[in-house]
Amino acid sequence: MVLFEDVSKVYEDGTRAVDHLNLEIAKGELVVLIGPSGCGKTTTLKMVNRLEDCTEGTIKVGGQDITKTDPVKLRRNIGYVIQETALMPHLSVAENIATVPRLLGWKKSKIRKRVDELLEMAGLDPAIYRYRLPDQLSGGQKQRIGVLRALAADPEVVLMDEPFGALDPIAREKLQNELIQLQKTVKKTIIFVTHDMDEALKIADKIVLMRRGKIEQVGSPEDLQQNPANDFVRDFIGEDRLSQISPDTSVEVVVQEPKIRVSPKMSAADVLDIMEDEGHETAQIVDSYGKWHGMAVLWLLKRAARQNGKATEGAKKDRKIYIEDGTLRDAAAMLADQDLPIPVIDENNTFKGVVTHAGVARLTISRLTRYKGKEAV
Numbered sequence: 001m002v003l004f005e006d007v008s009k010v011y012e013d014g015t016r017a018v019d020h021l022n023l024e025i026a027k028g029e030l031v032v033l034i035g036p037s038g039c040g041k042t043t044t045l046k047m048v049n050r051l052e053d054c055t056e057g058t059i060k061v062g063g064q065d066i067t068k069t070d071p072v073k074l075r076r077n078i079g080y081v082i083q084e085t086a087l088m089p090h091l092s093v094a095e096n097i098a099t100v101p102r103l104l105g106w107k108k109s110k111i112r113k114r115v116d117e118l119l120e121m122a123g124l125d126p127a128i129y130r131y132r133l134p135d136q137l138s139g140g141q142k143q144r145i146g147v148l149r150a151l152a153a154d155p156e157v158v159l160m161d162e163p164f165g166a167l168d169p170i171a172r173e174k175l176q177n178e179l180i181q182l183q184k185t186v187k188k189t190i191i192f193v194t195h196d197m198d199e200a201l202k203i204a205d206k207i208v209l210m211r212r213g214k215i216e217q218v219g220s221p222e223d224l225q226q227n228p229a230n231d232f233v234r235d236f237i238g239e240d241r242l243s244q245i246s247p248d249t250s251v252e253v254v255v256q257e258p259k260i261r262v263s264p265k266m267s268a269a270d271v272l273d274i275m276e277d278e279g280h281e282t283a284q285i286v287d288s289y290g291k292w293h294g295m296a297v298l299w300l301l302k303r304a305a306r307q308n309g310k311a312t313e314g315a316k317k318d319r320k321i322y323i324e325d326g327t328l329r330d331a332a333a334m335l336a337d338q339d340l341p342i343p344v345i346d347e348n349n350t351f352k353g354v355v356t357h358a359g360v361a362r363l364t365i366s367r368l369t370r371y372k373g374k375e376a377v
């Protein structure tokens, strides 16, 4: 949806604020730009709606090179929220929210409907808030209205520059939660700038960690926490946060090679021999293309062997977890139910490995030893 191709920005005084940036942001993705002060986050954001023009490279929004679009038209299609949202002080909440729809010439009835819908979405009773003036709102409410104003004309892309930066921690947390909820319904492509790593980890689908105009690492919050690309990323995230492996962490972090892998062509009796020789209760049946055919389980395999069947006839296929969305919580629940390895596959049925009780326990133990003496274990 938003594509940066080798984008640089050199300001007139020679400051290279953004340096050969390449980044692809998918439709509906919430991407957070983060990094030390002056690393080029705001400049990157402002280049998308052409408040600043890039000096090298190309930025495309919806496939279209933005330098070929009229900046005013472009901005009407891109929502923009900044830290101290400058609501028009003499206009009511409803009029503020309706700014862009009015410019686009929407009918009054359509605007009114949209304003009420947005206020309701943000948990603000339209009957009460529609006519309020900005100085009759709390800081948190002002920012909420700023967000609603950015969404009013249903733009595909929304840019947010530290939108919750000036709020107290409680209001900030509340607005973050609301944004997460809102995003589930509106699914906008959002580029969000912050300097708050906790905020980034909480709301981002993808985090872009920048330094001196360049990208140090791009990845999901889990990627950055579990596989920081270098010492800078590690330091920026902070040891405490690196330790925060949550129940929602992907099972990917504990996937390991199974003890036994066998081919689906083998007979149940042969697989049984291997398993008994090696003293294991299960074996993963995987073909030469890497596709998974089930997990051979001792008691099922014995029955299949008595009937001269194939290994696949002694296999369980219902016990599995998908790498795309399986979490440690899911794995723990399955392991508690039955202490057998859990095969991990992808949507295309490609075998990825197994999750075992021991593997999950090892992760916990390594966290305990690595962070011993700290609270976050």
Ligand SMILES: Nc1ncnc2c1ncn2[C@@H]1O[C@H](COP(=O)(O)OP(=O)(O)OP(=O)(O)O)[C@@H](O)[C@H]1O
Pocket (backbone or CB within 6 Å): 011, 012, 013, 015, 016, 017, 035, 036, 037, 038, 039, 040, 041, 042, 043, 044, 195
């Ligand atoms: N109009 C300008 N003219 C010259 N240099 C500028 C201009 N705007 C920003 N810069 C410089 O470009 C660099 C990147 O600035 P930018 O505001 O994009 O950083 P940032 O990561 O958003 O910083 P912060 O977190 O402090 O807001 C900085 O060195 C800044 O001083």
